Amino acid sequence: MKAARVAALVGNPNAGKSALFNALTGARQKIANYPGVTVERKAGRLALPSGEPIELIDLPGAYSFDTTSPDEEVTRKVVQGEFSSEAIPDVLVIVLDAANLEQHLVFAQEVIALGRPTVAALNMVDLAERDGLVIDPAALAQSLGVPVVPTVAVRRRGLAELAAAIAEARDGTAHPRPQVTLPERRLLAENIAKGAVLSETAQHRLHAGLDKVLLHPWLGPVILFGLLFVVFQAVFAWATPFADALEGVLVLASDGVRSAMPAGFVRDFITEGVLAGVGSVVVFLPQIIILFAFILTMEATGYMARAAYLMDRMMQGVGLSGRSFIPLLSSFACAIPGIMATRSIADPKDRLTTILIAPLMTCSARLPVYAVIIAAFIPATTVGAGIGLQGLVLFALYVAGILGAMAVALVLRRSVAKGDASGFIMELPRYQMPQLKDLAIGLWQRAWVFLRRAGTIIFTVTVVLWLLLTFPRAAPGESQVEASAAGQLSKGLAVIVEPIGFNREIALAIIPAMAAREVAVASLATTYAVDAPDEEAAAAGLASQLSSRWSLPTALAFLAWFVFAPQCLSTIAVTRRETNGWKWPAFMLAYLFALAYIFAGLTYWIAVAVGL
Ligand SMILES: Nc1nc2c(ncn2[C@@H]2O[C@H](COP(=O)(O)OP(=O)(O)OP(=O)(O)O)[C@@H](O)[C@H]2O)c(=O)[nH]1
Numbered sequence: 001m002k003a004a005r006v007a008a009l010v011g012n013p014n015a016g017k018s019a020l021f022n023a024l025t026g027a028r029q030k031i032a033n034y035p036g037v038t039v040e041r042k043a044g045r046l047a048l049p050s051g052e053p054i055e056l057i058d059l060p061g062a063y064s065f066d067t068t069s070p071d072e073e074v075t076r077k078v079v080q081g082e083f084s085s086e087a088i089p090d091v092l093v094i095v096l097d098a099a100n101l102e103q104h105l106v107f108a109q110e111v112i113a114l115g116r117p118t119v120a121a122l123n124m125v126d127l128a129e130r131d132g133l134v135i136d137p138a139a140l141a142q143s144l145g146v147p148v149v150p151t152v153a154v155r156r157r158g159l160a161e162l163a164a165a166i167a168e169a170r171d172g173t174a175h176p177r178p179q180v181t182l183p184e185r186r187l188l189a190e191n192i193a194k195g196a197v198l199s200e201t202a203q204h205r206l207h208a209g210l211d212k213v214l215l216h217p218w219l220g221p222v223i224l225f226g227l228l229f230v231v232f233q234a235v236f237a238w239a240t241p242f243a244d245a246l247e248g249v250l251v252l253a254s255d256g257v258r259s260a261m262p263a264g265f266v267r268d269f270i271t272e273g274v275l276a277g278v279g280s281v282v283v284f285l286p287q288i289i290i291l292f293a294f295i296l297t298m299e300a301t302g303y304m305a306r307a308a309y310l311m312d313r314m315m316q317g318v319g320l321s322g323r324s325f326i327p328l329l330s331s332f333a334c335a336i337p338g339i340m341a342t343r344s345i346a347d348p349k350d351r352l353t354t355i356l357i358a359p360l361m362t363c364s365a366r367l368p369v370y371a372v373i374i375a376a377f378i379p380a381t382t383v384g385a386g387i388g389l390q391g392l393v394l395f396a397l398y399v400a401g402i403l404g405a406m407a408v409a410l411v412l413r414r415s416v417a418k419g420d421a422s423g424f425i426m427e428l429p430r431y432q433m434p435q436l437k438d439l440a441i442g443l444w445q446r447a448w449v450f451l452r453r454a455g456t457i458i459f460t461v462t463v464v465l466w467l468l469l470t471f472p473r474a475a476p477g478e479s480q481v482e483a484s485a486a487g488q489l490s491k492g493l494a495v496i497v498e499p500i501g502f503n504r505e506i507a508l509a510i511i512p513a514m515a516a517r518e519v520a521v522a523s524l525a526t527t528y529a530v531d532a533p534d535e536e537a538a539a540a541g542l543a544s545q546l547s548s549r550w551s552l553p554t555a556l557a558f559l560a561w562f563v564f565a566p567q568c569l570s571t572i573a574v575t576r577r578e579t580n581g582w583k584w585p586a587f588m589l590a591y592l593f594a595l596a597y598i599f600a601g602l603t604y605w606i607a608v609a610v611g612l
């Protein structure tokens, strides 16, 4: 009988291998609560109960032996003795996370099937018990055919028992068993985990049951899609009374100013620039709040991480991983934090692709633009089953952005950012009831960001635009907008966008909208207020102005334009910073404008052709 010289810790990432290693050897390996912390082998000295020392190796976490990632390869090579300089480990110590037993048993079976002396450390039993899950180590040992020792690495529980089991294992003999396929291992893992559970609280069962449904391969995406669908229905259906009330207040204020002040420059500035322009954006506050109420709730309950998990497969299809999901999700609020969040993506090509497609996620600044056009041109009817047409169109616009992003990612990953998709497995957080207070704080922050934008950048740009629209004054009988500096300046652009169905006011709106996208709405509102032939026309809301002045194909083309472009200047600036140069922001600007032009044109001409 030869003395064991080497034992190796193996298991899934985040199982607590390094924590056990530190506890057993007194070393100071970095441990952290996310997968992939250990990326190379580390060795230390462990004293067996007899006092005899052996070498203990801490390895990177792995999900399987047939792998592509370099850190998992280290694990495979060490375990299978493929490093010529190094002895094959005499004992394998599988580390299992008791709170995620089923997932961890998949790889464990692969290790056990090697048929080498093996022991299993059932680690994190404290977390499992906190979750209401009690596991029977004896039953687990019976099904696995190897000794199982419960441990709590961070509290040094079970360490002596584990060392004893290691000592005993090298004296025993093990026999290779047939390797089974991955699907079979998955099924076995489920059964073994089930069989080892002694007791489970109702809450744990509920959470496990929820995961079964919400993470189901096809039911999960259907539920996610349905949920998003409901969100956009609600954005219109619930916000309308509040938005109407806000609009009413604006009309009253405008009337009040008109009757209280003498006609002139200052009065026009207040009614046309501030109330019509900035006010037209502020009325979308209810929609913004409803959208974020849903997003924040989904985050707080733990559902959002599951959505990332579901999206992982779809993302891999276009050459990205689930890691891109959170940056892209943040981009629905604003592309700037989204692009900054890509710093968590290690692969540079992955990261670049994610940055380049982030502006295609519909940021909340585009919501007012979509909403005003939809309110003006899409009737507030239902298409059966109580589904509102307006919400449906809004949903379609968001989906169009997502599909556009996926298509662009696919192209980029085959051209300028060539590379393979990298795998991504995440630990899912626990389900929780959202705290009302946290939700309220989150909503308040969102609302404040929106209002601050309205009061600063949108206000400033609208005032400048109003000045450019008001001067020089038109001769009597001449159109003020046409005679104005803005009207003159936009003439050249109007020629360029005419083929895609855009009128002069749109040409005038899309340039200042580069400052902030909501400005497109403020700009249109101000333009029509300046252009109004009389006070009654000026007082009419923007939606009614639009529906009487624009054709439906033009309105649809305008929506298509904003699905793809024009991203705001801050997004370009942050892209420059994150990619260290002008190359990629210039590329982004060019491709988004090209797509916007092409899709707005297609939309316009198809709409005209079918007689809309
Ligand atoms: N509550 C509790 N936490 C533990 C236990 N063991 C480890 N942890 C924690 O779990 C996290 C992951 O532990 P690590 O030791 O880094 O996991 P690892 O298996 O080495 O992970 P990789 O190096 O990524 O493969 C850390 O935050 C540890 O503090 C345990 O028994 N109980």
Ligand SMILES: [Mg+2]
Pocket: 017, 018, 019, 030, 031, 037, 038, 059, 060, 061
């Ligand atoms: Mg580790």
